[in-house]
Amino acid sequence: MPVLVAIPARFASTRYPGKPLVPLTGATGVSRSLIERSWRAAREVSGVDRVVVATDDARIREACEAFGAEVVMTSSDCANGTERCAETHAALGGGFDIVVNLQGDAPLTPHWFIEDLVAGLRAAPDAGVATPVLRCDGAALNGFLADRREGRVGGTTAVFAADHSAMYFSKEVIPFTSRRYGDDEETPVFHHVGVYAYRPDALAAYPAWPTGPLEQLEGLEQLRFMENGRKVLCVEVEARGRQFWELNNPEDVPRLERMMREMGLE
Template sequence: MKTVIIIPARYASQRYPGKPLVELRDRDGQSKSLIRRSWEAAMAVPGIDGVYVATDDERIRDAAEAFGAQVIMTSESCRNGTERCADALAVAGIEADLVINLQGDSPLTPAWFVEDLVKAMAERPDMEMATPVLRCDAQTYAHFVADRKAGRVGGTTAVFGTGMRAIYFSKEVIPYIDPDKADSAYDEVFHHVGLYAYRPDALARYVTWAPGRLEGHEGLEQLRFLENGVPVLCVEVEGKGRVFWELNNPEDVARIESILMAEGEA
């Protein structure tokens, strides 16, 4: 199964303009941009047939090409990473059986998250799209709660039903956990990992649909699949002692740097 990774990256983020080029330090004192660390995470995945950065911004293109990435310039009209992946696939004429969207703000994505996603899609030919979910640990759950109390939009949570089919994704912390039980029940909350696998046909159909009402409220691109009746397979992955977090807000820089300093690369 020919598999490619596309890393969508845009400069004009509403919450954090210029985010892909923010510098992150690790325990060796090295400072690398967010987009470079995300690209290095993608390059560390075995068995991948190609890794591409997809952007509409020349600053990101120049930075990515400088550290050796293959870059595909996409339309400025792309509204989210999934649309950008679809556009990149069409613009570059890439032929693949499976397209992985490793978002440009996810430098802590371990290789086994992607491997587990590819394996799940190989085992489930009936599914057109899949995404990983990670059972919360105490630290991650505390980050979710702290962000919501501070009025910040942090990570995303997921709930799923029979057959691991997604029911909903939200930037709220779902399901609700009684604060009196939070010390023992935090692991019933699943952190949605910003990583997707699509069949090319599903990507092609996605861009023909108008953004849905729920997608608009939550700002979550995967909800467009659910709103159009396309099941989304949730694949539970294991943290194996690593802490996973995306860079959503300026406050996340310190969080991610602390993880890089404690644990090193993904």
């Protein structure tokens, strides 16, 4: 069952223009761009047959080709990473049983997140798409709450049913809890990890659906599947002591660099 990992990357981000090319310095003082670090993370995943960067920007293409990545040029009309992955899969002629969307702002994504995600989708034939969720400890939850208080869009949270089908995703912190948690305490809040695994039929159907009100309000592409009656499977993953964060805002750069230093990542 061949698996494709596509890494969507666009230069013209509204919140953070040029984000894929932002340099991040690791524990050994080596500086690499965000997109290169995301590509290197994808290359560590076992069971993957092909890894490509999907972009509409020549600057990103040139940077990626310089460090050895395969690049697929896509239309500038793609509204989000899922549409870009759908176009990429079609441009490659299809043939993959599962397409993984590893968003280019998550270089700290451990390989087992993606491996567990693919295994979860394979085990759930009624789901067209799957995405990882990670239970927050108090430190992560307090970081989300601090971002919201200061007007920043931080991580996305998820709530799901007993069968792990998604009920909702939000850039607000859900579910609400008034309790304060210590940094090492387990909380009832789940961080949505910005990775998706799609079956080809669900991915191909996605671009034809109109943007629904929830997707438009939250700015979360996965809500389009839910607004069109498609099951989104939440696959719970374990941190195994690894810190995880996405680069959403310029303020996240020192946070990611600190995490890389603490984990000894090059």
